[in-house]
Amino acid sequence: MKQIDYELYKKAIIKYGSYNQIIKSVEELTELNKELLDNSFGADNIEHISEEMADVEIMLEQLKIIYNNIKKVKNYKQEKLERLRVRINE
Numbered sequence: 433m434k435q436i437d438y439e440l441y442k443k444a445i446i447k448y449g450s451y452n453q454i455i456k457s458v459e460e461l462t463e464l465n466k467e468l469l470d471n472s473f474g475a476d477n478i479e480h481i482s483e484e485m486a487d488v489e490i491m492l493e494q495l496k497i498i499y500n501n502i503k504k505v506k507n508y509k510q511e512k513l514e515r516l517r518v519r520i521n522e
């Protein structure tokens with residue numbers, strides 16, 4: 433994560449509080465969930481999907497700071513990508 437973004441996220445967490453940012457994350461995930469479901473039912477909503485994906489990415493970055501697990505997430509991601517790489521190449 434870029435240092436400038438990290439500092440902004442940190443300020444947001446201090447300003448709004450960890451609890452509120454966790455609730456906000458759940459809200460943003462729900463909004464993306466809805467857009468993806470709408471799309472699966474035929475909606476032409478790539479603009480909305482794109483916006484909600486951006487919201488979710490922003491909240492995921494803040495969650496990593498709140499839970500102090502940037503490294504853990506990175507390690508799980510690498511592990512899972514490696515597993516996927518193996519499966520895809522089978």
Ligand SMILES: [Mg+2]
Binds near residue numbers: 460
């Ligand atoms: Mg949103």
